[in-house]
Amino acid sequence: MTDPLVARLRSALGDDAVVDDPDVLDSHRNDHAKFCTAGAPRALVRPSSTAExxxxxxxxxxxxxxxxTQGARTGLSGAANAIDGCLLLSTARMTQILEISVEDQVAVVQPxxxxxxxxxxxxxxxLFYPPDPSSWEMSTVGGNIATNAGGLCCVKYGVTSDFVRGLEVVLASGEVVRTGRRSAKGVAGYDLTRLIVGSEGTLGVVTEATLALRPAPEAALTAAATFRSIEDGIAAAAAVMASGLRPSLLEFLDQPTLRAIQDHRDMGLPEDVGSMLLAQSDRGTRxxxxxxxxxEICTAHGAIEVAEASxxxxSRMLLEARRLVNSALEPLGTTLxxxxxxxxxxxxxxLRGIAEIGAKYDVLICCPGHVGDGxxxxxxxxxxxxxAAEARALEAFGAVMxxxxxLGGTITGEHGIGTLKARWLETELGPVGLELxxxxxxxxxxxNLFNPGKVLL
Incomplete structure (x- = not known):
């Protein structure tokens, strides 16, 4: 018997835009988050325009x-996972860069x-679009907007929301609303644009984005410093940030991560290295x-060795350790x-607390990160x-949050809530904040038809 929804959508969008093949649906059930349940979708639809x-x-x-709604499904929180009986709305065909304006320094794009x-x-x-999540070769602008994605350059340039001027959004009623504006300034009314950025598909379907651009950065150079302890590495990072310098990248690798990288590929790292700091400046001749x-700052804070790219x-070679993190951890087991x-x-x-949590639950916890913004x-x-190891890992995961x-922080800096962290959201927001x-x-x-069960339980 023909599904009435599938039949209607095929009539409106064309047969190739609507998929109900079980194998295809199964391959689109999940994003990259592990331990997040995924249901059986009713169909997958690939519109190519706002009207569709x-x-x-x-x-x-x-x-x-x-x-x-799904983009490239590179997320790490389960926000794009299917629920039973849902319609998966893929933005895979909405790939047009509609405009790049040098004068206004904006780009208008589909999600x-x-x-x-x-x-x-x-x-x-x-020109330069700064947000650069690690998945930037695969992830889409729409997905980056959904999670308010960050990346390696956040320490200098900020996250996705800092570059979204305006959005076109299809609401649950089928109405289309435009939020924000093209101009660099504008404070009329509530900031609906920032409300939708990071909402993980729970408030509407983003069909177009107006993004702020910057002048292209100048050539960049990198430094890599190794330390005997995490304390020395963190102290050096704090001193760099307090110095008045504005590194375009400031990354940290702890000892367990470095050992995994060294085992994966010989980087010449001695066994007594306790941490590594990677820093970059994109100020050209400066x-x-x-x-x-x-x-100099790293040396003053006890660096064992500092390598400066010329x-x-x-620079690319010095950053290789950071790029190898995921590949290095993969052979060790499942990662949460x-x-x-x-x-x-x-x-x-x-970091001290994370080490204690790892010892308490008898699990390995590696801790790379964007140390410049915490x-x-x-x-x-x-x-x-x-x-038993899986159970301990989940307990350790919650203990870290x-x-x-x-410590006055947050359960997510750039990956979003999805289903993975939804049960901890009230702890951060409080009951009044959650009710709002x-x-x-x-x-x-x-x-409650847009991504139900995500973000808010």
Whole structure:
């Protein structure tokens, strides 16, 4: 028997835009988050325009079918996971860069544009789109907006929300609203744009984004410093940030992460290395001076060795350790990636606490992170075939989030809530804050059809 929703959508969008093949649906059930449940979707639909999204939303709404919007499904919180009976709305065909304006320094794009594609396109106009999540070669602008994604350059440039000027959004009613504006300034009314950024598909379907751009950065140089302890590495990072320098990247690797990297690929790291700091300056002719100053600061804080790049190739080589983290951890077992952020003044306490949590629950926790803005990624590694180890890993994961909150931080700096962290959200927001979130959700989506069960339980 033909599904009435599938038949209606095929009539409106074409047969190739609507998929109900079980194998295809199964391959689209999950994002990259582990331990997040995923249901069986009713169908997958791939609209290519705002008008087609409106048709999808109205058809689903009339039949009471929930919608889960998906981009590239590179997320790490389960926000794009299917729920039973839902309609998966993929933005994979909405890939147009509609405009790049040199004069206004903005780009207007559809949500399916890949981050790296946009970055390269604007660079051809000597412009720069700073948000750069690690998945930038795969993740889409729409997904970055959904989670308010960050990246390595956040320490200098900020996160996705800092670059979203305006949005076009299809609401649950099928109405289309434009939020924000193209101009650099504008404070009229509530800031609906920032409300939607980071809402993980629970308030509407983003169909177009107006993004702020910057002049293209100058050439960058990198420094890498090793230390005998995490305390020395964190102290050096704090001193760099307090020095008046504005590194375009400031990354931290702890000893367990470095050991995994060294075992994965010989980087020449001695066994007594307790931490590594990676810093970069993108100030062109002034970058060498910045890197030299960073090297001096690291040396003054007990660095064992400091390497300073003299050109782009050496910079790339020094950053190789950071790029190898995920590959290095993969052979060790399943990874459960946390995403806490704390004030920089609390980083040493956070890292000491993470080590204690790892010992308490008898699990390996590696902790790379964006030390310049206090956003760390404690990664619990364990054997998935060992049920007891899995249980301990989940306990450790929660304990890390509780530690981050106790230190005045947050349970997520850039990955979002999804389903992975939803049960901890009230702890951070408080009951009144959580109730306000629910009222906002009800105002946008009274039928609770947009990504139900995500963010808010």
């Amino acid at each position: 999204v409106v048709e999808v939303v109205r058809a689903a709404g009339e039949l009471g079918v929930p919608i889960v 399916g544009v890949v981050n790296a594609q946009l970055s390269r396109a604007v660079l051809e106009q000597d 970058a060498a001076e910045d890197v030299a100053r960073i090297a 050109d782009a190739e050496e 990636i946390d995403d806490v952020a704390v004030p920089r003044s609390q980083l040493i306490t956070l 956003n760390m990624h404690p990664t619990v590694v364990f054997d998935p075939a060992d049920a 509780q530690l981050g909150l106790r 979130h629910r009222r906002i959700k009800a105002a946008f989506d009274p039928g």
